[in-house]
Amino acid sequence: MFAFITRRIxxxxxxxLIISFIGFTIKHHVGDPVRELVGVSVKASExxxxxxxxxxxxxxxxQYKNFLKNAVKGDFGISYFFKKPASQVILEKAPxxxxxxxxxxxxxxxxxxxxxxxxxxxxxxxxxxxxxGMSIVGVSIPVFLTAIMLIFLFAVNLxxxxxxxxxxxxxxxxxxxxxxxxxxxxxxxxxxxxxALSSIMLPLxxxxxxxxxxxxxxTEYIKFAFAKGLSKKRIWFVHAFKNTLLPVITVGGVQLxxxxxxxxxxxxxxxxxxxxxxxLEAVERSDTSLLVAYLMFVGVLFxxxxxIVDIIYGFINPKVRISGxx
Amino acid sequence: xxEHLLEVxxxxxxxxxxxxxxxxxxxxxxxxxxxxxxxxxxxSGAGKSVTGFSIIxxxxxxxxxxxxxxxxxxxxLTRVSEDVLRHIRGNxxxxxxxxxxxxxxxxxTIGEQMAETILAHKNISxxxxxxxxxxxxxxVHIPSPETRLNQYPHEFSGGMRQRIVIAIALLLDxxxxxxxxxxxxxxxxxxxxxxxxxxELCEKNETGLIxxxxxxxxxxxxxxxxxxxxxxxxxxxxxTENIVANPLHPYTRGLIKALPGSRGxxxxxxxxxxxxxxxxxxxxGCAFHPRCELAEGECFTTVPELMQRGNFRRLAACHKV
Amino acid sequence: MDKWKKFKESYFLYSFLRDPVAIVSFVVFVFLVxxxxxxxxxxxxxxxxxxxxxxxxxxxxxxxxxxxxKNFVLGTDSQGRDMLSTMMYGMRVSIIIGIGAVLxxxxxxxxxxxxxxxxxxxxxxxxxxxxxxQLSFSTLMVAIFISAIFQTAFGVGKxxxxxxxxxxxIIGLAEWPQYARTVRASVLGExxxxxxxxxxxxxxxxxxxxxxxxxxxxxxxVFVISTIQVANAVMSEAALSFLGLGMPxxxxxxxxxxxxxxxxxxxxxWWITIFPGILLIVLVLVVNLLGDWLRDVLNPKLYKx
Numbered sequence: 001m002f003a004f005i006t007r008r009i010x011x012x013x014x015x016x017l018i019i020s021f022i023g024f025t026i027k028h029h030v031g032d033p034v035r036e037l038v039g040v041s042v043k044a045s046e047x048x049x050x051x052x053x054x055x056x057x058x059x060x061x062x063q064y065k066n067f068l069k070n071a072v073k074g075d076f077g078i079s080y081f082f083k084k085p086a087s088q089v090i091l092e093k094a095p096x097x098x099x100x101x102x103x104x105x106x107x108x109x110x111x112x113x114x115x116x117x118x119x120x121x122x123x124x125x126x127x128x129x130x131x132x133g134m135s136i137v138g139v140s141i142p143v144f145l146t147a148i149m150l151i152f153l154f155a156v157n158l159x160x161x162x163x164x165x166x167x168x169x170x171x172x173x174x175x176x177x178x179x180x181x182x183x184x185x186x187x188x189x190x191x192x193x194x195x196a197l198s199s200i201m202l203p204l205x206x207x208x209x210x211x212x213x214x215x216x217x218x219t220e221y222i223k224f225a226f227a228k229g230l231s232k233k234r235i236w237f238v239h240a241f242k243n244t245l246l247p248v249i250t251v252g253g254v255q256l257x258x259x260x261x262x263x264x265x266x267x268x269x270x271x272x273x274x275x276x277x278x279x280l281e282a283v284e285r286s287d288t289s290l291l292v293a294y295l296m297f298v299g300v301l302f303x304x305x306x307x308i309v310d311i312i313y314g315f316i317n318p319k320v321r322i323s324g325x326x
Numbered sequence: 327x328x329e330h331l332l333e334v335x336x337x338x339x340x341x342x343x344x345x346x347x348x349x350x351x352x353x354x355x356x357x358x359x360x361x362x363x364x365x366x367x368x369x370s371g372a373g374k375s376v377t378g379f380s381i382i383x384x385x386x387x388x389x390x391x392x393x394x395x396x397x398x399x400x401x402x403l404t405r406v407s408e409d410v411l412r413h414i415r416g417n418x419x420x421x422x423x424x425x426x427x428x429x430x431x432x433x434x435t436i437g438e439q440m441a442e443t444i445l446a447h448k449n450i451s452x453x454x455x456x457x458x459x460x461x462x463x464x465x466v467h468i469p470s471p472e473t474r475l476n477q478y479p480h481e482f483s484g485g486m487r488q489r490i491v492i493a494i495a496l497l498l499d500x501x502x503x504x505x506x507x508x509x510x511x512x513x514x515x516x517x518x519x520x521x522x523x524x525x526e527l528c529e530k531n532e533t534g535l536i537x538x539x540x541x542x543x544x545x546x547x548x549x550x551x552x553x554x555x556x557x558x559x560x561x562x563x564x565x566t567e568n569i570v571a572n573p574l575h576p577y578t579r580g581l582i583k584a585l586p587g588s589r590g591x592x593x594x595x596x597x598x599x600x601x602x603x604x605x606x607x608x609x610x611g612c613a614f615h616p617r618c619e620l621a622e623g624e625c626f627t628t629v630p631e632l633m634q635r636g637n638f639r640r641l642a643a644c645h646k647v
Numbered sequence: 648m649d650k651w652k653k654f655k656e657s658y659f660l661y662s663f664l665r666d667p668v669a670i671v672s673f674v675v676f677v678f679l680v681x682x683x684x685x686x687x688x689x690x691x692x693x694x695x696x697x698x699x700x701x702x703x704x705x706x707x708x709x710x711x712x713x714x715x716x717k718n719f720v721l722g723t724d725s726q727g728r729d730m731l732s733t734m735m736y737g738m739r740v741s742i743i744i745g746i747g748a749v750l751x752x753x754x755x756x757x758x759x760x761x762x763x764x765x766x767x768x769x770x771x772x773x774x775x776x777x778x779x780x781q782l783s784f785s786t787l788m789v790a791i792f793i794s795a796i797f798q799t800a801f802g803v804g805k806x807x808x809x810x811x812x813x814x815x816x817i818i819g820l821a822e823w824p825q826y827a828r829t830v831r832a833s834v835l836g837e838x839x840x841x842x843x844x845x846x847x848x849x850x851x852x853x854x855x856x857x858x859x860x861x862x863x864x865x866x867x868x869v870f871v872i873s874t875i876q877v878a879n880a881v882m883s884e885a886a887l888s889f890l891g892l893g894m895p896x897x898x899x900x901x902x903x904x905x906x907x908x909x910x911x912x913x914x915x916x917w918w919i920t921i922f923p924g925i926l927l928i929v930l931v932l933v934v935n936l937l938g939d940w941l942r943d944v945l946n947p948k949l950y951k952x
Binding site for chain 3: 257
Binding site for chain 1: 478480
C-alpha cells in the first residue's frame with residue numbers, strides 16, 4: 001500500500017512538472033510582460049533595461065528555472081489588470097468556485113446514487129424510463145444554456161431567485177475565505193448555479209451507476225449470492241453496491257476536471273466572481289500572469305484530487321491494498 | 327412407496343427471446359434419495375446446467391420454468407413463494423459453480439462471505455457464525471483457517487478457492503449439493519483432489535449430490551446413478567454400474583466408447599460423428615438420429631419416449647433398443 | 648444491387664424500423680441538415696449580407712407576439728438580422744464544425760491509438776500520459792485554453808477570419824484522446840489474438856498487419872463513439888462561441904447567437920437567446936439519440952427482450 005501511495009505521488013509530481021512547463025512556455029511566448037507592466041508610453045531604452053532586470057533576455061531554461069523557483073513559492077508574477085500578485089487574485093476568487101463545485105458535487109452524489117441504483121434494479125419501470133429519458137435530454141443541453149434557461153424561468157419570469165452574483169458572503173477562516181453558505185441570501189444565490197453546474201454531470205453519473213450496477217448484477221458472484229439464499233436487499237445494497245462503487249469512483253475523479261471547465265461557463269452566465277469568470281476576463285485582456293497562475297492552480301487541484309481518488313480506490317479495492325499494484 | 331428426498335417430474339424450461347420462444351429442457355425427470363449421488367452428463371448446451379439451476383429456480387431471464395414439478399421436503403419448488411425458496415437455497419440445497427474465481431466476490435473477505443451465508447438463515451451471533459466457518463474450512467483441509475478468514479479470494483490458489491466454495495456449500499449442512507462442473511476450471515492435477523474431497527464429505531455427512539458434468543469418466547467413479555442428457559432431454563437414466571457396463575442408448579454407447587482407455591492403448595480415440603444440434607434447429611423425430619448408426623423409420627418422425635427397457639430399473643429413449 | 652439487398656435484410660435496418668425513437672431522430676436530423684445546408688437557397692434572408700440588414704429592424708418579436716412582423720417569423724436580433732435565417736446559417740456552421748472536428752479527432756485518435764497499441768513501449772507511454780493529462784483537464788478546458796492562446800497569438804481579427812478551420816483544429820486536437828484510448832484498447836486485445844501471430848509467422852510487416860488486419864476489428868467501437876462525439880463537438884463549439892472564443896458575431900453560430908442574446912432576456916427580447924437555444928438542444932438531442940440507438944445495435948445483448 002505504501003509503495004502504491006509513493007508511486008502515485010511521484011506520478012503526481014511529474015505531471016505537475018509537465019503542466020508547469022506548458023504553462024511557462026505559454027507565458028514565455030505569448031504576450032509581452034513589459035508592455036503589460038508599464039504600457040506603451042515608456043521609452044524603448046527604459047523598456048530594454050526593464051527586460052534585462054526582469055531576466056527576460058536570459059536563456060529559456062534559466063527563465064524556466066526561475067519560474068519554477070517562484071512558482072513553488074507561490075509567486076506567479078503580477079496581474080497587470082488587477083495590479084496585484086496573480087496568486088493573490090486567485091486565492092481571493094477561489095472560494096467562490098470551490099463552494100460552487102463542492103455544493104454541486106454533494107447534490108450529484110446525493111441524487112445519482114439512489115436514482116442510478118433504482119434504475120439498475122428496476123430497469124423496466126416507468127420511473128426508470130423517465131429518469132433515463134431525462135438523462136439524455138440533460139446531457140444534450142449545454143451547461144450555459146441550462147443556466148440561461150434557469151435564469152429566464154426563475155429570475156426573469158417568476159422572480160423568486162436572484163439572477164447573478166453570490167449574494168451576501170461572510171468571511172471565515174481569519175478572513176481568508178468568503179463563504180456564501182452561512183447567509184440565507186448567499187444560499188439563495190447558490191441554488192441556480194448549482195443546479196446548472198450539476199445538470200450535465202448528474203445524468204452522466206446516473207447512467208454510469210446504472211450501467212455498472214447492471215453489469216455487476218450479471219456476474220457469477222452475484223448469482224452465487226442468490227444461490228446462498230441471501231436476501232435481495234443484502235445482495236443489492238451490500239454486494240452489488242460495493243462492486244459498483246469501484247469503477248464509479250475512478251470515473252468520478254476524472255469528471256472533476258470537466259466540472260472545473262464547466263465552472264467557467266456557469267460563472268460567466270451568473271457573473272459569479274470565481275476563478276472561472278476571472279479566467280475568461282484574463283483571456284480577454286491577455287493577462288498572461290493570471291492565465292498561467294490559473295493553469296497551475298487548476299493543475300494542482302486536479303493532480304491532488306486525482307491522487308486522493310486513486311488512494312481511496314486503493315483502500316477500497318482489496319486487490320490493490322494487499323499487493324500494492326493495480 | 328418410499329418418499330424420495332427430491333423428485334423432479336416433467337420439468338420444462340423455456341427461453342423467451344426477441345425472435346421467439348425456445349425450449350431448453352423438456353420432460354426432464356429424476357429422483358434423488360437421502361445421501362444418493364446422481365450424475366447428469368452431456369455435452370455443452372445439452373441442458374444439464376439449466377436443469378441444475380432450475381431446481382432452486384436460479385435460471386436467469388429470459389428463461390423460466392414452463393411446466394413440471396420439483397418436490398422437495400413436501401413442497402413443490404416451482405410453485406412456492408420466493409421467500410420459501412430463498413430459505414431453501416444455501417440452507418437445504420446448496421450449489422457449487424464452475425469457476426471459483428468468478429464465484430467469490432473479490433471485494434469481500436472469505437470470512438464475510440461465509441458468515442453472511444449462515445446469518446442469512448440462522449439467528450446466531452456473528453462470532454458463532456465465524457466459528458462454524460472455521461470448522462468447515464478445516465473440514466475442507468484448508469490450513470490455519472482462522473487467519474484465512476480475513477483474506478480475500480485473490481489471495482488463494484484455484485484449488486483452495488474451490489475448497490472454500492465447497493465449505494460454503496456445506497455451512498448449513500444441506501440435504502443436497504448441486505455441483506455444476508466443479509472441477510472443469512481447475513488444473514488437471516487438482517481436479518482429482520477436489521472430486522475426492524467432495525465425495526468424502528458427501529459420504530460422511532450423508533449429503534445428496536447432483537453432479538453436473540461432461541466428464542463421463544469422473545461420473546462413473548463418483549456417482550451411483552447417471553442421467554444422460556442430449557439436446558434438452560434425458561435419453562438414458564439408470565444406475566452407474568449398469569450404464570457403464572451395458573449402455574443402451576446409442577448416444578450413451580458413443581460416450582462410453584469415446585472414453586480414453588476403453589479401446590486399449592495405441593488405438594485412435596473414438597468420436598461420435600457430427601455434433602449436437604442447435605436448440606433452434608432441432609431435427610424432426612429423435613434428436614440424435616442424424617448421428618445414429620441405427621436410425622431408421624420411426625426415428626425420423628417420432629420423438630422416442632423415455633421408457634423402461636430391459637429388466638433392471640433402467641430407462642432409455644430410443645426406438646431401436 | 649447485392650449490397651443493397653443485404654442492407655435491406657440486415658439486422659441493422661430491422662432494428663431501426665422497430666425503434667420509433669430512432670426513426671423520429673433520424674428524420675429530424677435529416678431535416679435539420681437539409682435546412683441548414685440549403686440555407687443559401689431557402690432562408691428568407693442572407694444574414695451575412697450587411698446591405699440587407701437595418702438597425703431599425705432590431706429586436707422585433709416573433710410574428711405571433713404583439714409587435715411582430717410577417718417578414719421576420721421568429722423575430723430579429725439586436726442588429727436587425729432575421730432570427731430564422733441567422734439560425735439556419737448558424738446551424739450550418741455548427742454542423743460543419745461538429746463533423747469536421749470529429750473527422751480530425753477520429754483520424755488523429757485512430758492513428759495514435761494504433762501506433763500506441765501496436766508499438767507499445769515509450770511511444771505508448773508518452774501518448775497515453777499525454778492523453779491522461781488532456782482528459783483530466785477535460786477536453787473542454789483544453790479547447791478553451793488552446794483557443795485562448797490562438798486568439799492572443801493571432802489577434803482577434805485574424806482569428807475570426809479563419810474561425811471555422813481553427814475551431815475544427817481546436818476541437819479536433821482537444822478530443823483525440825477518447826479515440827486513441829478506445830482504439831488502443833482494441834489493438835491490445837487484438838494483438839494477442841492468434842490471427843496476428845499467424846500473420847507474423849507468414850511474414851507480413853508490422854504496418855501491413857496493423858492496417859489491414861487489426862484496424863478493421865477496432866472500427867466498431869470507433870463508430871459507436873463517433874456519433875456522441877459529434878454531439879459533443881457541436882456543444883463544445885457552442886460553448887466556445889458563447890464565451891467569445893469561437894465564431895465571431897458577424898458570422899455567428901448558434902452559440903454566438905445565444906451569447907449575443909443573453910443580455911436581452913432581462914430587457915424582454917428573450918427570443919434572441921431562447922430560439923437558437925432550443926434549436927441547439929434539438930440538434931444535439933437527435934444526434935445523441937441516434938448515437939444511443941447505434942450503440943445498442945452494434946453491441947447487441949441478445950437477451951434484452
